Amino acid sequence: MNKKTRISRLLKSTPEGQTVTIKGWVRTFRNNQFIALNDGSIITNLQVVVDRNNLSEDTLKRITPGAAIAATGQLIASQGHGQTMELVADKIIITGDSNPETYPLQPKRHSLEFLRKNGHLRFRTNTFGAIFRIRHHLAYAIHKFFNDRGFYYMNTPIITGSDAEGAGEMFAVTTLDMNNVPKTEDGQVDYSKDFFGKPTNLTVSGQLEAELAATALSNVYTFGPTFRAENSNTTRHLAEFWMVEPEIAFADLNDDMDLAENMLQYVIGYVLEHAKLDLEFLAKRLENEEKNKPQNERSFPLLEKLQGIVENQFERITYTQAFDILRNSKPNKKGKFKFPVKEWGMDLQSEHERFLVEKKFKKPVIITDYPKGIKAFYMRMNDDNNTVAAMDILVPGIGELVGGSQREERLDILLKRMEEMNIPVEEMQWYLDTRVYGSCPHAGFGLGFERLVLFVTGMTNIRDVIPFPRFPGSAEF
RNA sequence: GCCUCUUUAGCUCAGCUGGUUAGAGCGCCGGACUGUUAAUCCGUAGGUCCUAGGUUCAAGUCCUAGAAGAGGCGCCA
Numbered sequence: 001m002n003k004k005t006r007i008s009r010l011l012k013s014t015p016e017g018q019t020v021t022i023k024g025w026v027r028t029f030r031n032n033q034f035i036a037l038n039d040g041s042i043i044t045n046l047q048v049v050v051d052r053n054n055l056s057e058d059t060l061k062r063i064t065p066g067a068a069i070a071a072t073g074q075l076i077a078s079q080g081h082g083q084t085m086e087l088v089a090d091k092i093i094i095t096g097d098s099n100p101e102t103y104p105l106q107p108k109r110h111s112l113e114f115l116r117k118n119g120h121l122r123f124r125t126n127t128f129g130a131i132f133r134i135r136h137h138l139a140y141a142i143h144k145f146f147n148d149r150g151f152y153y154m155n156t157p158i159i160t161g162s163d164a165e166g167a168g169e170m171f172a173v174t175t176l177d178m179n180n181v182p183k184t185e186d187g188q189v190d191y192s193k194d195f196f197g198k199p200t201n202l203t204v205s206g207q208l209e210a211e212l213a214a215t216a217l218s219n220v221y222t223f224g225p226t227f228r229a230e231n232s233n234t235t236r237h238l239a240e241f242w243m244v245e246p247e248i249a250f251a252d253l254n255d256d257m258d259l260a261e262n263m264l265q266y267v268i269g270y271v272l273e274h275a276k277l278d279l280e281f282l283a284k285r286l287e288n289e290e291k292n293k294p295q296n297e298r299s300f301p302l303l304e305k306l307q308g309i310v311e312n313q314f315e316r317i318t319y320t321q322a323f324d325i326l327r328n329s330k331p332n333k334k335g336k337f338k339f340p341v342k343e344w345g346m347d348l349q350s351e352h353e354r355f356l357v358e359k360k361f362k363k364p365v366i367i368t369d370y371p372k373g374i375k376a377f378y379m380r381m382n383d384d385n386n387t388v389a390a391m392d393i394l395v396p397g398i399g400e401l402v403g404g405s406q407r408e409e410r411l412d413i414l415l416k417r418m419e420e421m422n423i424p425v426e427e428m429q430w431y432l433d434t435r436v437y438g439s440c441p442h443a444g445f446g447l448g449f450e451r452l453v454l455f456v457t458g459m460t461n462i463r464d465v466i467p468f469p470r471f472p473g474s475a476e477f
Numbered sequence: 478g479c480c481u482c483u484u485u486a487g488c489u490c491a492g493c494u495g496g497u498u499a500g501a502g503c504g505c506c507g508g509a510c511u512g513u514u515a516a517u518c519c520g521u522a523g524g525u526c527c528u529a530g531g532u533u534c535a536a537g538u539c540c541u542a543g544a545a546g547a548g549g550c551g552c553c554a
Contacts, residue, residue, distance in 0.1 A: 230552055
């Protein structure tokens with residue numbers, strides 16, 4: 001291929017007077033003269049000025065929205081107002097035509113629903129270009145954060161033979177012929193004939209395996225796809241999503257909370273610095289959207305919201321404190337909650353979390369020390385024998401962004417909990433060995449990556465922040 | 478899985494208590510235009526009113542069922 005210059009680079013270095021070749025996709029063609037060209041490297045279009053005397057009528061006709069072109073010419077200071085620089089093209093090659101009668105993207109605003117239906121082309125819009133560039137920067141910032149602090153990136157299995165993770169319904173993985181399933185003598189599926197010789201599933205969490213690595217390498221994290229076969233139909237659940245799960249040895253719940261808070265502040269600070277243009281675009285988009293809403297339903301301006309995360313400490317309260325606040329709150333006393341707050345031990349509902357985060361504290365809230373009855377078997381029992389060392393980070397607009405805990409390192413207590421919660425101890429010996437040999441206090445958390453992208457971009461549907469969303473009834477592409 | 482709402486031109490939508498030939502903006506197509514910024518101006522074309530059944534003299538409009546989409550709840554990250 002011939003050399004090309006990416007627009008992002010070109011706008012940084014401002015090589016005025018140079019001859020360059022730009023390759024990208026036409027957004028609009030105005031006045032038979034001005035092409036707004038985008039190559040995805042940056043949200044900004046480059047204006048390509050067409051010299052009509054130099055171009056055939058045929059080529060001119062083929063410069064349509066969506067067409068791929070290569071434009072070569074001199075870069076000059078723009079005479080117009082919308083941009084500082086423009087390319088005066090003396091050569092334009094159409095690499096790929098785009099029929100304007102059938103190309104779904106028009107040079108106008110489209111609804112997110114329409115773009116979801118045309119998911120294969122939505123990358124070519126400003127909004128989705130911005131979202132996926134920000135998604136990249138967030139992923140990079142997460143790796144950088146952990147790497148700079150001596151964490152090792154650990155890959156835990158995607159196909160798992162462990163069925164005791166307890167984090168939700170699982171997708172089965174099998175090569176058995178579904179039309180002719182081998183059966184044992186007592187009529188059960190004969191998994192000994194299956195690929196792995198036993199039932200296997202797609203992972204719902206890498207935590208248990210990460211604990212194995214952490215109790216040797218001290219500080220590790222996973223960042224990979226996870227799968228939940230729940231029939232969840234909401235704006236914040238996916239069947240396939242990416243999760244970040246650090247695990248730290250010789251650490252307690254406070255260390256865990258500090259790590260999570262520092263990480264969120266770091267990665268958000270990172271995108272504020274490195275994805276400024278994209279964030280500004282999304283902020284403006286959100287602002288326009290909010291104009292149609294009544295005053296009391298409007299949310300914080302995006303950039304201020306993100307700046308607030310970086311600059312302010314998160315609120316930290318125990319479940320019991322949260323329970324008291326909620327029980328004595330106005331909406332509870334006035335019967336406004338669908339689920340009244342009465343009995344200690346109840347799980348907090350979305351409406352309760354929203355009240356705490358959006359009305360009471362107006363910033364992220366970390367709730368700790370939940371009743372043992374509503375949390376997982378591996379969470380460390382507190383001295384009160386009633387609560388466990390768990391923590392959830394709740395953020396405005398989304399709810400639970402992070403869920404974590406200090407892990408139960410005491411073998412006898414862990415075994416007792418597993419028995420109480422019907423976890424098959426025999427199948428978990430590999431996990432229990434971390435407590436049998438050289439057990440140590442350790443902690444970790446899980447961060448839903450798409451929920452982070454949702455929060456940072458200000459989008460409202462999680463299906464819009466992952467390139468190829470998977471949810472009940474839908475697995476396109 | 479449960480609840481609510483939506484479905485009218487390529488897109489975004491209007492269409493009142495059922496009543497002639499279903500409208501607008503944008504886009505597309507044709508024309509004009511060498512400083513435009515979702516360009517502008519002029520002109521044309523474009524509809525299985527989601528599907529099936531029903532009520533009625535008459536259904537885009539009312540009823541029933543289904544499909545698709547959105548939002549809320551639950552499960553959680």
